[in-house]
Amino acid sequence: MHADKPIAESTVRRLSLYLRVLEHAMERGIRTISSEELADEGGTTSAQVRKDLSFFGSFGTRGRGYHVAELVSELQRILGLGREWRVYIIGAGKIGAALASYHGFVQRGFTVLGIYDNDPRLVGTIVDGVTVRDFATLADDARRESPEIVVLAVPGEVAQAVAERVVAAGIHAILNFAPVPLHVPAHITVRSVNMALELEGLAYAIVHRDSVTPAA
Amino acid sequence: MHADKPIAESTVRRLSLYLRVLEHAMERGIRTISSEELADEGGTTSAQVRKDLSFFGSFGTRGRGYHVAELVSELQRILGLGREWRVYIIGAGKIGAALASYHGFVQRGFTVLGIYDNDPRLVGTIVDGVTVRDFATLADDARRESPEIVVLAVPGEVAQAVAERVVAAGIHAILNFAPVPLHVPAHITVRSVNMALELEGLAYAIVHRDSVTPAA
DNA sequence: ACATGTGAACTGCTTCACAGCG
DNA sequence: CGCTGTGAAGCAGTTCACATGT
Numbered sequence: 001m002h003a004d005k006p007i008a009e010s011t012v013r014r015l016s017l018y019l020r021v022l023e024h025a026m027e028r029g030i031r032t033i034s035s036e037e038l039a040d041e042g043g044t045t046s047a048q049v050r051k052d053l054s055f056f057g058s059f060g061t062r063g064r065g066y067h068v069a070e071l072v073s074e075l076q077r078i079l080g081l082g083r084e085w086r087v088y089i090i091g092a093g094k095i096g097a098a099l100a101s102y103h104g105f106v107q108r109g110f111t112v113l114g115i116y117d118n119d120p121r122l123v124g125t126i127v128d129g130v131t132v133r134d135f136a137t138l139a140d141d142a143r144r145e146s147p148e149i150v151v152l153a154v155p156g157e158v159a160q161a162v163a164e165r166v167v168a169a170g171i172h173a174i175l176n177f178a179p180v181p182l183h184v185p186a187h188i189t190v191r192s193v194n195m196a197l198e199l200e201g202l203a204y205a206i207v208h209r210d211s212v213t214p215a216a
Numbered sequence: 217m218h219a220d221k222p223i224a225e226s227t228v229r230r231l232s233l234y235l236r237v238l239e240h241a242m243e244r245g246i247r248t249i250s251s252e253e254l255a256d257e258g259g260t261t262s263a264q265v266r267k268d269l270s271f272f273g274s275f276g277t278r279g280r281g282y283h284v285a286e287l288v289s290e291l292q293r294i295l296g297l298g299r300e301w302r303v304y305i306i307g308a309g310k311i312g313a314a315l316a317s318y319h320g321f322v323q324r325g326f327t328v329l330g331i332y333d334n335d336p337r338l339v340g341t342i343v344d345g346v347t348v349r350d351f352a353t354l355a356d357d358a359r360r361e362s363p364e365i366v367v368l369a370v371p372g373e374v375a376q377a378v379a380e381r382v383v384a385a386g387i388h389a390i391l392n393f394a395p396v397p398l399h400v401p402a403h404i405t406v407r408s409v410n411m412a413l414e415l416e417g418l419a420y421a422i423v424h425r426d427s428v429t430p431a432a
Numbered sequence: 433a434c435a436t437g438t439g440a441a442c443t444g445c446t447t448c449a450c451a452g453c454g
Numbered sequence: 455c456g457c458t459g460t461g462a463a464g465c466a467g468t469t470c471a472c473a474t475g476t
Contacts, residue, residue, distance in 0.1 A: 008466075009417065010467070012416075015420075016410075016413045020372075035436070045468085062434075063436080066436090078420070085415075097310065149419075149422075173421065179320055180236065181259035193411060197229055199324070200295050200297065201228050201232070201407050202391055203297060204228050204294070206389055224444080227445090267446075270459055270460065276459080278454050278456075279456045
């Protein structure tokens with residue numbers, strides 16, 4: 001039944017979404033929820049919810065549904081959200097600064113230890129309580145603080161070069177906001193958020209109305 | 217062969233990526249490119265590139281590859297990037313402001329006509345050359361300016377309510393940065409960017425090292 | 433009676449492999 | 455001879471449907 005076998009990225013994404021819905025339900029005092037209700041809120045189907053959860057165990061009660069608080073803590077455990085994650089943000093521009101103060105990050109246990117930039121005018125300034133550090137000190141700082149994750153918020157032209165410095169500094173996970181695909185060794189995990197690309201997807205959908213396969 | 221038949225969202229995403237790679241190649245004076253080279257740069261396979269393009273026509277020359285400039289203009293046409301797209305940004309917080317000045321948007325023909333907020337202290341201020349408008353005027357403004365796309369950069373708690381106002385204002389495409397799935401009528405196109413969710417995906421990948429199906 | 437958990441069927445994206453053409 | 459374009463095969467993710475448990 002449950003397993004540590006390869007789980008689809010889409011499944012993990014939905015688990016995060018379920019967690020959010022469940023936390024919201026918990027705040028409103030709801031104690032029990034069915035796969036049907038969870039699916040409606042999360043924009044998927046009940047069968048999908050049950051299948052997603054079944055990869056990790058059986059958390060429900062037949063005839064009754066899921067106990068909200070219990071499922072919340074199971075999902076937190078599965079997603080690795082019980083602990084603190086140390087994060088560096090690279091790039092103190094508009095996007096980097098916005099991310100530094102993004103509430104959704106802090107809330108989930110992601111602590112921003114430092115923001116890096118190579119612009120001497122920015123180094124030393126304080127962005128949302130975090131001092132901007134000189135990018136040149138990245139490797140040294142990383143040796144000392146061993147962050148698990150880097151958020152890349154730099155221009156596309158330098159993203160690949162910066163990513164290589166990050167990998168060289170011994171960091172194994174990158175959340176990439178630059179609009180280019182990163183080329184990294186296989187043991188490095190990269191997830192990319194490409195905002196321009198999503199906008200272009202909308203443009204395509206508008207132009208080709210009712211010829212795209214839908215998605216949330 | 218080519219068709220206006222339903223194209224997978226993943227395909228459209230890759231087309232945007234190919235376009236970016238091709239533009240970069242063009243800047244460097246490269247006139248011809250093979251599906252193999254395009255794939256390497258774009259983080260996919262040559263067969264995938266050829267298949268993606270084949271849905272829309274045959275743009276290459278056997279034995280030679282693709283003419284870069286020609287393929288660029290074909291992709292621009294396919295993606296609907298030949299024209300101007302009128303965009304409203306809703307939410308003048310950190311993320312909304314960062315998006316307003318995001319170069320990647322302007323570059324592709326996305327013009328930000330207005331930024332909306334309901335905080336009276338922000339209304340009237342200027343963010344990157346665009347005046348912050350009162351959210352209450354959205355419907356009136358939309359009737360006059362008929363924007364095609366709205367970028368939602370508001371807190372999750374109000375995202376659904378705001379989305380409904382947007383739909384009521386007659387706008388049919390939403391790029392959602394709020395961390396909740398939006399519930400909208402079927403004829404409205406929504407694409408979501410959920411940054412917290414991507415970070416959580418990284419956390420999961422780290423915890424379960426070598427048990428996730430990889431992706432770029 | 434009701435809702436979960438899951439093998440089996442299905443759908444659709446990706447990869448293969450090669451014929452076709454320059 | 456090289457590289458595209460594309461049916462066919464393979465594979466992964468989703469949906470179905472029902473046996474199982476409360």
